[in-house]
Amino acid sequence: MTNIEPGLTDTELASHIDNPELGADGQLGEMFDALGSLSADEIADLVGYVASRPRHVNLRQIIVMPTRQA
Numbered sequence: 367m368t369n370i371e372p373g374l375t376d377t378e379l380a381s382h383i384d385n386p387e388l389g390a391d392g393q394l395g396e397m398f399d400a401l402g403s404l405s406a407d408e409i410a411d412l413v414g415y416v417a418s419r420p421r422h423v424n425l426r427q428i429i430v431m432p433t434r435q436a
Contacts, residue, residue: 368425369428370409372404373404373436374401374431376403404432
């Protein structure tokens with residue numbers, strides 16, 4: 367079992383925020399502009415890599431972030 371912990375990743379999250387009073391959509395946009403983000407394809411590639419390891423290889427935890435977030 368592997369725990370994959372992605373940092374700031376470009377997803378549809380902002381489009382699901384239905385309370386404009388929170389201002390979270392604007393905050394997310396500012397974070398993306400300042401830090402950059404990972405793409406869903408990059409995370410999928412990482413999942414594929416983990417799944418392709420031999421059964422005896424244990425990748426216990428992977429933390430992946432955009433360079434500027436780290």
